[in-house]
Amino acid sequence: MAISATVAEALNNGHPRNNVPDSVKAKVGMELHNREGHPLWTIKRAIADSFAGLPPGEGGIPRPEFRLFDKEEPVVTVKQNFDDLLAPADHVMRRPSDTFYVDEDRLLRCHTSAHQTEKLRAGERAFLVAADCFRRDEVDSTHYPVFHQMEGLRVFGEGDFPEGVSGDPEDPETVAYVSRDLQGCLSGMASSLFGEGARCRWNDDYFPFTDPSFELEIWNGGDWMELLGCGVVHRDIMASCGLGGRVGWAFGIGLERVAMARFGIPDIRLFWTEDDRFHSQFDGTLASSFKPYSKYPPCHKDVAFWVPDGLHPNDVFETVREVAGDLVESVELLDAFTHPETARESTCYRVNYRSMDRSLTNEEVDALQMQVRERLVGRLGVELR
Ligand code: FA5
Ligand code: MG
Numbered sequence: 001m002a003i004s005a006t007v008a009e010a011l012n013n014g015h016p017r018n019n020v021p022d023s024v025k026a027k028v029g030m031e032l033h034n035r036e037g038h039p040l041w042t043i044k045r046a047i048a049d050s051f052a053g054l055p056p057g058e059g060g061i062p063r064p065e066f067r068l069f070d071k072e073e074p075v076v077t078v079k080q081n082f083d084d085l086l087a088p089a090d091h092v093m094r095r096p097s098d099t100f101y102v103d104e105d106r107l108l109r110c111h112t113s114a115h116q117t118e119k120l121r122a123g124e125r126a127f128l129v130a131a132d133c134f135r136r137d138e139v140d141s142t143h144y145p146v147f148h149q150m151e152g153l154r155v156f157g158e159g160d161f162p163e164g165v166s167g168d169p170e171d172p173e174t175v176a177y178v179s180r181d182l183q184g185c186l187s188g189m190a191s192s193l194f195g196e197g198a199r200c201r202w203n204d205d206y207f208p209f210t211d212p213s214f215e216l217e218i219w220n221g222g223d224w225m226e227l228l229g230c231g232v233v234h235r236d237i238m239a240s241c242g243l244g245g246r247v248g249w250a251f252g253i254g255l256e257r258v259a260m261a262r263f264g265i266p267d268i269r270l271f272w273t274e275d276d277r278f279h280s281q282f283d284g285t286l287a288s289s290f291k292p293y294s295k296y297p298p299c300h301k302d303v304a305f306w307v308p309d310g311l312h313p314n315d316v317f318e319t320v321r322e323v324a325g326d327l328v329e330s331v332e333l334l335d336a337f338t339h340p341e342t343a344r345e346s347t348c349y350r351v352n353y354r355s356m357d358r359s360l361t362n363e364e365v366d367a368l369q370m371q372v373r374e375r376l377v378g379r380l381g382v383e384l385r
Pocket of ligand 1 (some may be wrong): 110
């Protein structure tokens, strides 16, 4: 689980475009999905098992064997992560406000889709890729800057279509068939993970690299939670990988989200705890279920400031994470307004502090909030109100 010399060098290169904070650097290479017995490892295996045991598709046509990759290095190229996946030049995910770059050409992968084209070009036709992914994102119970995804991709061959389905990517029947096969496999996976009774729903979605695209949500803890995105691989990607004229599907599922729904884990930070009261509740099978060992009291602090040009909410979220680490439970936007005369923009955020392992003292939280305020001023140049 050590990081390679190339990755270590990339993370610490001091490049002006390198925006990877220390808290994230410390998690690169931890590969929770490869730690035997960790709930993310269990979910990775359960998904791989579900794909290994897929029943035949429509018309009794057998489905292929999926090969699992789970040791891909986290530093990938802009080409792998975006260009090859047809992300437009102005796509939001390309911005340094959303993605961790190490230099002009390389970044910490923000999704496992970054490995699609290299695998296709290497001749893989049915595969899974489990890996850690990195994003500058919101701070709440289901978002974390480091998380894990499993990608799946299937390319259809000549004998993979029932009668009447041509297999031509231009043929709407073929696209409909491939979409049904995709949703069938993923619904089967959901049943094997959550049982037949789980409440799931499909929504239309959009990705530059699939068309059509869908997302799957599960009813969890009184709300819908997104599990995965998927779709029919864009024909230009197939063509660029030497597969012009063929069709395939792909999906990317969040392993934390699955584990939270399956085991009843209420907060995404728990995956990173070393507390044995957490780990002792998991036996490496899907049968485990989590009972929170204790809920410690929360404590919130608000901070209001004038927003300087170019400040992104993710800069604020990351500042809080850098100071408070996993002691921050969520950061919420409470209020925003524009001053009628000066046209200056003001925002107010509520920082919710709560440890998962112990009670926090008032002094401790005050000291954290003081540091947050200082960093907002010192690093982001905000003017506190
Ligand atoms: C993607 O990342 C696409 N690459 C998925 C895909 C693959 C679509 C192949 C089509 C074909 P999205 O950004 O929606 O899509 O993320 C997919 C899943 O990753 C989400 O549904 C969620 O389960 C998980 N996820 C995303 N961001 C976070 C985060 N910050 N913390 C935890 N889980 C996350
Ligand atoms: Mg999504």
